[in-house]
Amino acid sequence: MSNSDTASDTLKQKTKDGSVISGGHLVAKALKAEGVDTIFTLCGGHIIDIYDGCLDEGIRIVDVRHEQTAAHAADGYARQTGKLGCVVTTAGPGCTNAVTGVATAFRSESPILHIGGQSSLTQHKMGSLQDLPHVDMMTPITKFASGVFSTERVADMVSMAARECFNGAYGPSYLEIPRDVLDREVPIESAIIPNPGSYRASVNSIGDPADIEKLADILVKAKRPAVLLGQQVWASQSQDAATSFVRSLDIPAYMNGASRGMLPQGDPHHFDRTRGDAFKNADVILIVGTPFDFRMGYGKRISKDATLVQIDQSYATVGKNRDISLGLVGDPGSILAAVEQAASGRIDSGAKQERQNWMSELRKIEATKLEKLMPMFTTDQNPIHPYRLAYEINEFLGEDTIYIGDGGDIVTISAQAVRPRNPGQWMDPGALGSLGVGTGFSMAAKLAHPDKEVVCLYGDGAFGMTSFDMETAQRFGAPYLAVIGNNSAMNQIRYGQLAKYGQERGDVGNKLGDVPFSKFGEMIGGYGEEVHEAKDIQPAMQRAREAIAKTGKCAVVNVWVDPNEYAPGTKAQTMYK
Numbered sequence: 001m002s003n004s005d006t007a008s009d010t011l012k013q014k015t016k017d018g019s020v021i022s023g024g025h026l027v028a029k030a031l032k033a034e035g036v037d038t039i040f041t042l043c044g045g046h047i048i049d050i051y052d053g054c055l056d057e058g059i060r061i062v063d064v065r066h067e068q069t070a071a072h073a074a075d076g077y078a079r080q081t082g083k084l085g086c087v088v089t090t091a092g093p094g095c096t097n098a099v100t101g102v103a104t105a106f107r108s109e110s111p112i113l114h115i116g117g118q119s120s121l122t123q124h125k126m127g128s129l130q131d132l133p134h135v136d137m138m139t140p141i142t143k144f145a146s147g148v149f150s151t152e153r154v155a156d157m158v159s160m161a162a163r164e165c166f167n168g169a170y171g172p173s174y175l176e177i178p179r180d181v182l183d184r185e186v187p188i189e190s191a192i193i194p195n196p197g198s199y200r201a202s203v204n205s206i207g208d209p210a211d212i213e214k215l216a217d218i219l220v221k222a223k224r225p226a227v228l229l230g231q232q233v234w235a236s237q238s239q240d241a242a243t244s245f246v247r248s249l250d251i252p253a254y255m256n257g258a259s260r261g262m263l264p265q266g267d268p269h270h271f272d273r274t275r276g277d278a279f280k281n282a283d284v285i286l287i288v289g290t291p292f293d294f295r296m297g298y299g300k301r302i303s304k305d306a307t308l309v310q311i312d313q314s315y316a317t318v319g320k321n322r323d324i325s326l327g328l329v330g331d332p333g334s335i336l337a338a339v340e341q342a343a344s345g346r347i348d349s350g351a352k353q354e355r356q357n358w359m360s361e362l363r364k365i366e367a368t369k370l371e372k373l374m375p376m377f378t379t380d381q382n383p384i385h386p387y388r389l390a391y392e393i394n395e396f397l398g399e400d401t402i403y404i405g406d407g408g409d410i411v412t413i414s415a416q417a418v419r420p421r422n423p424g425q426w427m428d429p430g431a432l433g434s435l436g437v438g439t440g441f442s443m444a445a446k447l448a449h450p451d452k453e454v455v456c457l458y459g460d461g462a463f464g465m466t467s468f469d470m471e472t473a474q475r476f477g478a479p480y481l482a483v484i485g486n487n488s489a490m491n492q493i494r495y496g497q498l499a500k501y502g503q504e505r506g507d508v509g510n511k512l513g514d515v516p517f518s519k520f521g522e523m524i525g526g527y528g529e530e531v532h533e534a535k536d537i538q539p540a541m542q543r544a545r546e547a548i549a550k551t552g553k554c555a556v557v558n559v560w561v562d563p564n565e566y567a568p569g570t571k572a573q574t575m576y577k
Contacts, residue, residue, distance in 0.1 A: 023151040023182035024049025026191055027115065028057040030158035033196040036086045036113075038062060038077060038447060040070035040440070042097075044090020046117025046130070049182045062447070062476055064440075067094055069469040071101020072440025074112040078105070078170075079258060079427060079441075080402075080448040082237050084162055085112035091119060092130025095137070100434055103141040105172045108257075108430035109231060109313075111165035112172045113158070114138070120180035121149065138174035143167065145174040151184040156192035166203065169314035170235055203236075205330035206338045214326055215286075216342035218307055219249055222284035223354040228275070231257030231430075232289025232313055238333025239423045242288070245336040249343055250355045252278060252362055256290060258427065261420035272419070273369040274362045282306050289313065289332050292321040293431055294575060311335050377417060383562040384534045386410055389485055390417035392537040393457060397421060400452045402445045404428070406438025407459025408492030410485035412567035414457055425452075433575070436465035438482075443469065446478035453545070454480035461490045461512060470554045471524045479526070479554045481544050487563035488512045495566045496573055521556030531559040 021029075027050045031039070038060040041047070054061050064070045071087045078085030085105075089098045095116045105112045116138075119128035139145040144164035148157045154177065161173035206212055219225060233242050233255075239262050246253040246269045254275045255262050263270035271278070279285060279302045288311045292299035299322025302308060309326045310318050318327035328335055347355075377391035390413050397403060399421045405411035405428040420426045427441045438456040446454045458467075463484050473480060490510040498506030518528030527547035529540045537559060544555035569575065 019188065020185040021188045021191060022049055022053070022185045023154045023177065024051075025053035025056065026151065026154040026193065027158060027177070027182070028053030028059060029193055030155035031059060031086060032057045033155075033194065034113075034159065034162045035083045035196075039086045039088050040064060040073040040077070040444075041088040042067050042070055042090070042094060044094050044117055044130075046090045046094075046119070046179045047088055047115070047182070050088055050115065062443075062472070064469050064472045066466060066469065067097035068101050068436060069440040069443075069466050069472070071098040071112070071114065072104065072434075072437045072466070073444040074114075075101060075105040075108065075110045076427060076437075076441035076444030077448055078110050078112050079235070080424065080445050082235070084165060085110065085444075086115065087112060088115045089117065090130065091117040091134065092132050094130070095132065095134045099137070099141070100436070101440065102138065102172050102174070104430060104432045104434040104437060106141045107432040109170045109235065110172070111170040113161055113165060114142070114172060114174045115158075116174065116176050117182070118147070118176045118178045121178045122180060134176045135174065141172070142174045143171040147176045147178070148181055149178075151181050151186045152191050154181065154191070156194065159194045163200065169232065169312065169317065203331055204334045206334045207328045207330040209338075211326060211328050212335065212338045212342055215309055215328065215339050216346070218284055218309065218326070219251070219286075219339065220343050220346045220351070222307075223351065224282045224358045225249075225251045225284040225286070225355070226254065226278040226282040227251050227286040227288060228254045228256065228290060229259045229262060229288050230255075230290025231259060233262070233332050234258035234423050236289070236313065236332050238331065238336065241333035241337045241340075245340045248340050249347065250352060250359075251286075252359050254278070256295070257430070258424050259289075260423070260426040262423040264421070265419060268359065271362055271366060274365045276301065277365050278362060279303060279306075284309070286311070288336070291317050295431065297574075298322065373416060380534050381562070382533065383560055384531070384537070386413045386485055386487075386561045386565050387417065388534045389483075389537060389559050389561055390414040390457075392534075392541070393455065393483060394418045396538065396541050397455065398453055400449075401425065402427070402449065402452055402454045404438050404441045404445065404454065404456040406441070406456060407435065407462040407485070408433070408490065409495070409567050409570050410457060410459040410491075410561070412492070412569050416567070418457075435459070435462040438462060439466040439469045439473070442480040442482075443473040443476070443478050446473065446480050447476065450477075456480060456482050458482055458484045459491070460484055460486040460488060460515065460517065463517060464512070464515075467517075467520060470520075470526075470556075474524060474526065474553055477552065479548050479552055481541065481548060482521070482554065482556045483541065484517050484556065484558045485561045486515070486517065486558050487561050488514050489563050491563060491566065492570050492575075495570050517558040518556050521554060524554065526551070526553035527555035529557050531557060
């Protein structure tokens with residue numbers, strides 16, 4: 001044994017004895033204090049001491065094949081657990097590869113902590129391996145970004161970054177820790193290690209109590225109210241308060257993001273196909289936890305005659321892009337519960353009847369719209385209509401199935417048909433529109449909920465981006481079903497090109513090869529099946545489900561869909577308007 005080995009063993013023993021501790025072990029202790037039980041990572045020499053610390057603290061280390069997947073997995077884990085997600089990358093390309101995943105979490109308001117490596121402080125500005133200005137790069141896509149310059153402050157800075165992830169609207173933070181700061185050992189009594197849960201303020205704010213009364217008065221007088229419950233409602237775990245609110249006050253509710261499934265399909269207050277109709281004709285519209293971004297037409301699709309109220313965790317979001325009648329900043333569940341209490345028993349019988357009539361009117365429109373869609377949902381046409389695929393997936397879902405959409409046009413289409421059975425069981429790329437989220441999301445969802453089924457619908461373009469980490473999911477006991485809507489094209493973009501430039505130039509830069517992706521499932525030791533006929537979609541997915549249960553391996557069902565069918569939003573190019 002060499003002298004260096006002996007010295008290393010001695011230092012490790014000191015750390016375990018508690019007399020000294022390294023920066024990497026301080027990271028792990030701080031993560032454990034923040035409730036982090038899993039990190040997603042790809043190895044690098046700058047960060048290995050964090051792994052050593054995580055092993056001592058019992059934190060699971062999930063190592064992937066690409067850092068984009070690691071960042072998406074941390075995001076997905078945060079969305080599924082309601083806790084802080086964590087991605088750890090090495091310096092340089094490790095950080096840049098994770099940028100898309102962190103930016104996706106930023107636009108989706110997902111609380112993740114990205115810890116990145118850096119060369120030693122002693123090598124600052126010397127041109128060391130993988131040296132980049134990571135903090136400068138990450139600042140625009142995080143709520144907090146900083147370097148850590150002393151080992152004594154490592155745990156303190158981790159807790160500081162974690163706090164910022166939950167400050168107002170949730171989001172990511174970034175910490176860069178140089179290698180010599182991580183590797184250095186310091187007396188444990190000199191390190192600042194915050195105690196778990198002892199430095200957080202309550203975020204269950206209702207804002208100004210006078211505004212609670214104002215909103216209660218507005219809703220009591222409303223004849224045709226409507227509410228949209230957004231991603232923040234689920235992220236803040238406010239679904240029970242939101243459900244009680246809409247049922248108590250008799251308000252038709254629309255849901256987006258992970259709040260889909262908050263109300264069951266049969267609930268009289270659950271609506272999903274008439275949001276545009278409601279927003280044109282309602283006298284009071286309440287928007288909870290979703291911004292007026294492109295998905296909302298920047299607020300322009302909402303009637304100017306309606307009383308418009310917005311509730312959000314972020315002051316900066318309220319009233320952005322669209323004037324409002326009243327804005328409240330705080331915890332969605334706390335505000336809705338307070339408003340429900342303030343309005344309780346004040347709605348007279350006449351108003352109640354008017355609301356029943358209003359909901360009956362919307363219900364009829366919903367039925368008409370569904371009737372128009374059913375021919376596409378049930379068509380046997382060949383090539384397979386993508387609406388038929390989406391419909392079959394919805395029929396396939398169980399009560400505990402988590403559905404993930406990863407793609408452009410195919411995911412837009414799936415939103416017309418797929419209805420998760422419970423809140424938190426819908427995940428999609430969100431406002432950034434990132435392709436490649438599905439593999440990380442699926443792995444994270446299965447790791448967070450081992451007893452739930454996970455189904456991911458990919459476009460074939462999206463599947464090609466991150467699919468090799470399906471092997472990672474298998475390696476960590478997190479198998480899931482990948483269903484691919486394969487049209488051999490980036491179809492959402494293709495439509496716009498065809499419309500603008502014609503057939504001769506419309507297929508440039510967006511056509512893909514005809515790949516039998518079922519063979520990928522077989523290659524990694526799982527199940528694979530090709531589907532060319534609509535009638536075979538359901539049996540193929542059932543066989544895949546059985547194979548996953550039997551083998552504990554992933555399954556790939558490759559469904560060949562018509563490349564010349566598109567979602568209405570794609571045809572209208574609404575994503576650009």
